[in-house]
Amino acid sequence: MNKRKPARPKKKQPRPIVLPQAFPGAQGHADTILTGTQTKQIQDLIDLLRRNNLTELELERQGVRIRVRHEVGMKTVTTSVQEAAPASTQSGNQPTASSGPSAEETAGMVTITSPIVGTFYRSPSPDADPYVEDGDYVKKGQVLCIVEAMKLMNEIESETDGRIVKILAESTKSVEYGQALFLIDPKATQ
Amino acid sequence: MNKRKPARPKKKQPRPIVLPQAFPGAQGHADTILTGTQTKQIQDLIDLLRRNNLTELELERQGVRIRVRHEVGMKTVTTSVQEAAPASTQSGNQPTASSGPSAEETAGMVTITSPIVGTFYRSPSPDADPYVEDGDYVKKGQVLCIVEAMKLMNEIESETDGRIVKILAESTKSVEYGQALFLIDPKATQ
């Protein structure tokens, strides 16, 4: 057995595609929309934003619309870039080039992020049903997904009761530390 | 005879003091006020100004007050710094650390600048009277001073009729190309 292949049974999915620079979640079809040069240009926009202390910077070009927000009262560059990251991450799930959910959309939502680096799986095995689907109502402590790292399956639980508003990562793809996985509306009741 | 000494008779003035960095006209007593470090700090202020597209930047410290102006609508870095230069130049004639004449003061005035690099003399010889004094009325074409360069005495003439409002350079000191020598009020009539 190949030492480096995780010992996951019946695994048929392709090897996770590597995270492209500056777009941790922009995978699959999104790759064809955002080339390396474009992601660099976007990084430059982020730089531009933090240097100029802007609150928002919007760019539309060749059908790709990028929107980077910067909260008033931000202290450091680092934080501002972190703020920007989820917006670009979400474009990975929207390969038709619309922007990610705006701050208005995520207001009041709970974002479940990955606590480790690894591979994201929506179901306990390739043949099984996903743990949760869009629109499902979940309970605090309910398993939402698995992130596999070092051959270990780490179950990620919901931090809140609520309804799954959006699944932000793609099954079998790699996720970074802090990457947004689920958007949950805690105010939604069944 | 020393080849490098200009062949000016009865010359008793000390050899011109060298122009300190960033303060072409800040000579004599001004040297003790503005050290090399301070001029660098002021250069930094100018950099700050042009980077930030400010209209004015004022600094008061240890009795030295520096004021740098920036006209609205300036296009290039270069020009903005040139704009700033005359203000600092004038501090050479005001070793008591006041700022140069403001834009309001120079409005409507004609500035006579040096067309060459050389040594400024207010009189045809050390024993002679100055060509002009503060407050004198002058005619267009009247000799105002001499700028000596390459052993040649270049007479600088007034470009206008008017009254000498201010003499901006000190006799026997060196002047750059473009350095302001006299401020003349062309509207003043005798």
Add this chain to the structure above:
Amino acid sequence: MFKKVLIANRGEIALRVIRACKELGIKTVAIHSEADAASLHVRAADEKVCVGPAEAALSYRNIPNVLSAAEISGADAIHPGYGFLSENAHFAEVCESIGIKFIGPSSENIAMLGDKAKAREIVMKRGLPVTPGSPGELRSEEEALQAAQKIGFPVIIKATAGGGGRGMRVVNKAEDLARAFQAAQAEAKSTFGNESVYLERYFLEPRHIEVQVMADNRGHVIHLGERDCSIQRRHQKLLEETPSPAVDEKLRKEIGRVAVEAVKAAHYRNVGTVEFLLDKDRNFFFMEVNTRIQVEHPITEMVTGVDLIKEQIRLAAGLPLTLRQQDVVMNGHSMECRINAEDPEKFTPSPGTITKYSPPGGFGVRVDSVMESGAVVSPHYDSMIAKLITHGRDRQECMARMRRALDEFVIEGIKTTIPLHRRILDDPDFQKGHVSTTFLERFLAS
């Protein structure tokens, strides 16, 4: 050769490794904490993975996350840089076990040489000179006196559990030993709860001399000359140079031979550094082996022309040394000033945003840094933000070049040690090369 290398580090050394990989045609994966997302080392890499929050223990030292990042990115090797996981034998071992090449020595090398007593033992067995000291704990004043007389005065009594100068006593003559022994024991007990003490030769004004070595998998070992790292503050190196003003061609050959022997005795592989104390009479004593690339490696690169990071990668890939000892030629002189984000007089850290950054340039000047205008110096990590390295035909030219490069270097928004380095460069003793590890202490006191 490797196809893709993950760099398990941050800042200038991460960028240094990325540059070497690019020149070798190897793809790179940067890891970063949340605090470093905007760092130049992240943008310079082909790919990047966030491995944790700002705290290094949870990100750069987080072994599961670092290894997962290597797995998901498909990296076939990991370069650990210096610090963080670079001398962690367990990490190297896990890398080996999952088939990812650790770019450095074997985990056994790291474990063995990380135990300073063991390293000393190996080197002593080979008949090489180590700092003279008591074999172990001293049980009585008599034992202490015996050991001291064997070694010769002055000696220093140290707590075996010690550190930070506590429980230490310097003794200049036999009649002072008994009292110092008791005092050291008492202080050791009150400070560390353990009265065990030992004794070593005390060197008055030693130099810290280290020798760069390279070893391939076939057992060939060469050295690339010495570095003089005597300008230190509290064991933190501030300024390094090569060649050492105290080492001539004969001594270089001798100390180089001992370094190579020591490394051979340990069956060491890859790039490493053997550290020595050099006393005023030009006797040298083995101290330890550093099993990583060191901060000050660039000065050796400048005089030898050898890219140590590329060699490290090549050696880790199993390639043989491309140089024989006789091919190593030291040309001219090189110095490195470590530019730290610190108050240059009080040495208090000075994190913050760099409002203006303009590095020096021109002939013989090298800057290794990820700083730029707008970059943020985080309080979470080491304060070193840039390495300024100069090279000249001789020490004189090298110093003159460093002086003008320090004058050119513009870093605004935070305080840095640039003014301190200017002062050191202006010091007559430093200019003459008359330095020791006590230089900076006296210099700062004056």
Add this chain to the structure above:
Amino acid sequence: MFKKVLIANRGEIALRVIRACKELGIKTVAIHSEADAASLHVRAADEKVCVGPAEAALSYRNIPNVLSAAEISGADAIHPGYGFLSENAHFAEVCESIGIKFIGPSSENIAMLGDKAKAREIVMKRGLPVTPGSPGELRSEEEALQAAQKIGFPVIIKATAGGGGRGMRVVNKAEDLARAFQAAQAEAKSTFGNESVYLERYFLEPRHIEVQVMADNRGHVIHLGERDCSIQRRHQKLLEETPSPAVDEKLRKEIGRVAVEAVKAAHYRNVGTVEFLLDKDRNFFFMEVNTRIQVEHPITEMVTGVDLIKEQIRLAAGLPLTLRQQDVVMNGHSMECRINAEDPEKFTPSPGTITKYSPPGGFGVRVDSVMESGAVVSPHYDSMIAKLITHGRDRQECMARMRRALDEFVIEGIKTTIPLHRRILDDPDFQKGHVSTTFLERFLAS
């Protein structure tokens, strides 16, 4: 040694000279036009004098103002850089006459070698190889045929008053000569109003090889190896390297010897460059002597470790050479890419404000430039805004390093030739070192 040097130039070469002066402990005076008041070269100097408006003829080439600036600032020497007044024999002569040292050769050297026919004559007299050609103007077709048959085909007919390719005809065989002769004469007459033509050997794919020389006042002359400057566009060098891929140790010795002989024949002093054509059969022919420091001097500095600007200053101060020929050792390989503010495809100038400037760094990378974020590239001057120089142990490493340095170089707000250099570095012929002065033309056409 001089106390204070005025630098009669602008941009990167002015900064280069200021850096050398600082390292030698010499005060500096920058001159500048009104357009350059904010330039880094002005801020880097100890003093500065504005010498005129933006137009170079009225400022940097304005001899009275430049000399007055030296007088009022008390400078005892003037470094002319390259371009502007650097090869102006009259300027050098006036400097001499007023007791200000011109850092360069004597005015007689400049005048004599500035006359290309004269330089050729001196070198021929010494029995050294010059490009074969007709002795002077050709009066008739018969004279032309005689000369061509003596030299051998192909030949090129040129207008004596010519330039820019007008009045030129390449002739491959004797039967085509008569018609080409008439056509060239006619074109020369219509273009320059002077039908006088001459004839030279035509080289199909020559290399431009030049040899760096240094001569002191005692008649000692050495050379520092060659530079290959074959990558040119319309006689403008774009990329230079040393050693030349076409020159081996034997040829280097031979061409170096000829360069030294040529310089001795001209009683030349200070630093200079002897230019040669190298044909495909490795025959070389003297072309001319450049009596100034050249743009591409850094690559020679990188491989020899010799600071050419400092040597230039020392030699001008009357000091003897510090090196003998046998002390000159070429270590590794070096290349220079000239970064111009130009469209990389159309070569149209691209002046403007640089919005972001971030130079590459690390081992083996040198940048000579006065650019910075916010700097303005003026349309009044040469478009070269930076020189990117790399050094490696061999040509392969040097190229890999250049490639990654080009990738790292960020210049925004204007167009630059960086993309063109990337393409050249990726070209298989270039990578093999198979280049000639016709390389770029073909490269751009493909």
